[in-house]
Amino acid sequence: MKIFQFILILFATVFATAQDFPGWEGHFSYVNIGGLSKGNNKIVAAAENAYFNYEPNLEFTSTFSTVNQLSGRKISAILYTEEFNFTLIGYENGLIQIVRDQQNQVLNFVDIVNRVTIAPTQKRINHILEYQDFAYLSTDFGIVEFNLDDREFGDSFFIGDGGSQIKVNQTTILDGKIYAATDNGLYVGDLNNPNLIDFNSWTRINNGSIKTIATFENQVFLTNSANSLFVLNEIDNSLNFVNTFNASIRDMRVSKEDLLLITRNQVFSYDENLNEDIPIFEVNGLDLDLSTAISDATTFYLADRNFGLLEVSEQSGIPTAKFLSPNGPILNRVFSLTAASNQLWVTYGEYDQFFNPYPLNTRGVSHLVGENWSNILPEGLDNARVISHATVDANNPDRVYLSSYIDGLLILENEELILRLDNTNSAIEGIASTADDNRIGASVQTPNGDLYFSNGLSENPIKRLNTNGVVEAVDISSVFDEVLSSSSTKITSDAQGNVYMATFKTGVMAYQPENNRAGRISSEINGVDFPNVTNANPIITALAVDNSNRLWIGTSEGLRVMFNPSSVFTNSTLNVSPIIIVEEDGVAQELLFQQAITEIVVDGANNKWIGTADSGVFQVSANGQEVLNRFTRDNSPLPSNNITSIAIEGNTGLVYFGTVNGLVSFNSRVTDANNDLSEVRVFPNPVRPNYTGEVTVDGLTEGANVKITDITGNLVHEEFAQGGSIRWNTTAFGKHKVASGVYLVLITGSDEIETAVKKIMIVR
Known part of the structure; x- marks a missing residue:
């Protein structure tokens, strides 16, 4: 016989505070509620990978996410304990977290996660039962005891035949006995038995599949896979039938002195x-x-997977629900982000790495304006499927173009659908085998107001919606003769209005409207150094033109930069190559070598923010020679290292990161250039003794000269703005911290005519 027991390892418990990530904000969905707990006049509701507290008496809601040090993984069980005044969270990967709301503290317990004798797929926490000073964790491998007072693991109970691991759905306790509902039957053990970790101390008293179990009015109630409710006879361990339900029972719990059974x-x-x-x-x-669901007096709180937390008062007739979930997007699985002035659009796509949209989805879109979310459901979008991208009209911020990778191009104004363009009413084309399969991957608006969009697997994969509202086919047949076999998706343009489109296996297609010329950037063309792959070209996954008119190309196997993109329209030699950086040890290395690039965006300082499929986000300098920041799940609130999209709100410097597990934002303080110097700000001001960050000067024009002097005119810092802001580390030319005093910020526009002066006080 082999007996397993969890022993507390002090270094396996990680302490963190909820304020470790200044400048970050979570934008998680609280629509899909999977767990509820109640205590101390509040309701605790678990969403997919975040949770919130709702206090009915105050109508107050507080949220907790990766920004507060939650793991970002999927929550599978939650318990609020009044006795110890904290929230205990169980995750699908076996992680346990304790959150002390009042103290802004989070404790991580990775003992189950690190347990090598348990398969990673069997560590899920299914249920948490509080009894006296202990929590009993029902898992996919057995039962784990957790001391709530000492906050450490106790015994583990492997109760299957021969001490094998079996899935435990729920537990309950009555008269000193612990009952375990499993797919293999009902088990019972005596908590007073000092040898309960021995599987022989457990008795299987029923062989059926038991789904839920609870103690109610000093009796044990349980439900089975046939959706029947029974009460246990403790004398002979027989099951007495109570009722059968026509629908699958999803949960059973005791709440408000009632026994609740919840179906769909x-x-x-x-x-x-x-x-x-x-x-x-x-x-x-x-x-x-x-x-x-749980109940309180005459009120029910329902955890719904589509509508969030609902409050329903007990009354005759059809009850009315109050929606309690915090403001947020529809889903956490983000596919694409588009930022414009004071707004963000989120789409949920999606197509896979081979540009295949199947299985099709119908998910709607989300729109953030200021701090308020609007969620446009599929029925408001003509039930369009696989909405993969949004473009905000530069001349009318209330108008947005939504790309559907199956149902054409949708045009919205003030969040209302006004037109859907497809093969039936425009020049949009379907794929060869299905005319109404209209794969619009993405769109981009050029400076003259025309909208160009990709129309994959069609005779003319680049289309133009002109300012008169007419869709026109763009002829690139001279360079692209594989249109019906190579999918196309992302598209971008440069300051001259030239258009560049990504394809699956044929490189980048280009079009110059001014001269009606087409071009192609692919491996077989001299000067194009794409990563080596099995196909002729790597999959093109991201495109961005920077402020120096260089084309940055993300592929499935790494990063490339085209230094002269307009040369594709002439007979000039192309120049597409990797960025080579020299490490501290002197070794030359290709930037993001063999990384699967998912997104590239450019900020106001011409820095590049690059998303990857499994390595998080890289912020690199304008020329790519310096990695300025790298954000991952380990050092930031990113809920996943799989970055699906990045968007920058240029007026504020907010950088939004979309992932497969949620959306977060980071205040980079790098803003777009202003038209004049009328809105220059300096912050923080004053700089207090405990401040260790940088001072930001924003509201600048492109190329503005910023001089910082002491009150007597001694120069301590000078910099030319790239974009709309600069940051100063409060040192004199990077050498030593400047002394306390008043400093002047002298700004001169690039035309050397416009000027501005600000003061800043520094207190050491």
Whole structure:
């Protein structure tokens, strides 16, 4: 017999505070609620990878996400304990976190995660039961005891035949006995037995598949896979039938002195005499998709997978629901982001790495304006599928163009659909085999107001929506003769209005509207040094033109830069090459060698923000020679290292990162250049003794000269702005911190005519 036991390892518990990530903000979805807990006059609701507290008496909501040191992984169980005044969170990967809301503290317990004798797919925390000073964790391998007072793991119980690992769905305790509901039957053990870790101390008293279990009115109730409710006879361990339900039982719990059973769209409530109250089955006409529910006095709180947390008052007739989930996007699985002045659009696509949109999805889009989210559901978008990208009209910020990778191009104004363009009413083309399969991957607006968009697997893969609202085909047949076999998606343009489009296996296609010329950037062309792959060309996954008119190309196997993109339209030799950097040890290295690039965007200082499929985000300098920042799950609130999209709001310097597990933003303080110096700011001001960051001067014009002097005129810093801001580390030319005093910020525009003067006080 082999007995397993968890032993606390002090270094396996990681302490963190909830304020470790200044400048970051989470924008998570609280629509899909999977778990609820209650205590101390508040409701704790778990979303996919974040949670929130709702206090009914105050109508106050507070959220907790990766910005507060949550792991970002999927939450599978949650418990708020009144006795110890903290929230205990269990995750699908076995991680346990304790969050002390009042103290802004998070404790991580990675003992189960690091357990090598348990398969990674069997570490899920399914249920948490609080009993006296312990929490009993039901997992996919057995039961784990956790001391809530000492905050350390106790015994582990492997209760299957021969001490094998079996999935435990839930546990309950009555009269000193612990009952375990498993897919292999109902097990019972005596908590007073000092040898309970021995599997022989456990008895299987029923062989059926038990889904849920709870103690109610000093009796054990349970449900099986046939959706029948039973009460356990403790004398002979027999099961007495109570009721059968027509729908699958998703949860059972005791709340407000009632026994609640939750199905997809109903909540059944039993009192102490097993009298059944009228079930909740229709709320505001909503098609409910419930995970669980709790009750409080005459109020039910429903955890719904599509509508978030709902508050429903007990009353006759059809109840009315109050929506309690915090403001946020529809989903956490972000596909594409588009930022414009004071707004952000989020689409949920998606197509895979081979540009295949199947299986198709219909998910709607989300729109952030200021701090308020609007979610446009599929029915408001003509049920368009696979919406992969958004472009905000530069001349009308209330108008947006949505690309559907199956259903054409949608035009919205003030969040209302006004037109859908497809093969039936425009020059948009379907794929060869299906005329109504209109694969619009993305769009871009050129300086003259025309909208260019990719129309994949069609005879003319680049289309133009002109300012008169007419779709026209762009002829690039002279350079691209594989249009029906090579998908196309992302598209961008330069300051001259030239257009560049990414393809699956044929490189980058280019079009020059001014001279109606087409061009191609691919491996077989002299001067193009694309990464070596099995196909002739790597998959082109990202495109961006920077402020120096260089074309940055992201591929499935690395990064390339084209230093003279307009040469593709002439007979000049192309120059597409990797960025080579020299490490501190003197070794030359290709920047982002063999990394799968997913996104490239350019900020106001011409820095590049580069997203990858599994290595997080890299911010590199204008020429790519210096890595300024790298953000991953380990050193930032990113909920995943799989970055799907990046967008920058140039007026504020906010950088948005979309991932497969959620959306976060970072205040880079790098803004776009202003037209004049009327809005120059200096912050923080004053600089206080405990401040260790940099001073930002923003509201600058492109190329403005910024001089910082002491009050007597001695120069301590000088810099030319690239974009709309500069940052000063409060040193005299990088050598030593300047002394306390008043300093002058003298700004001269690049025309040497416009000027501005600001003061800043530094207190050491």
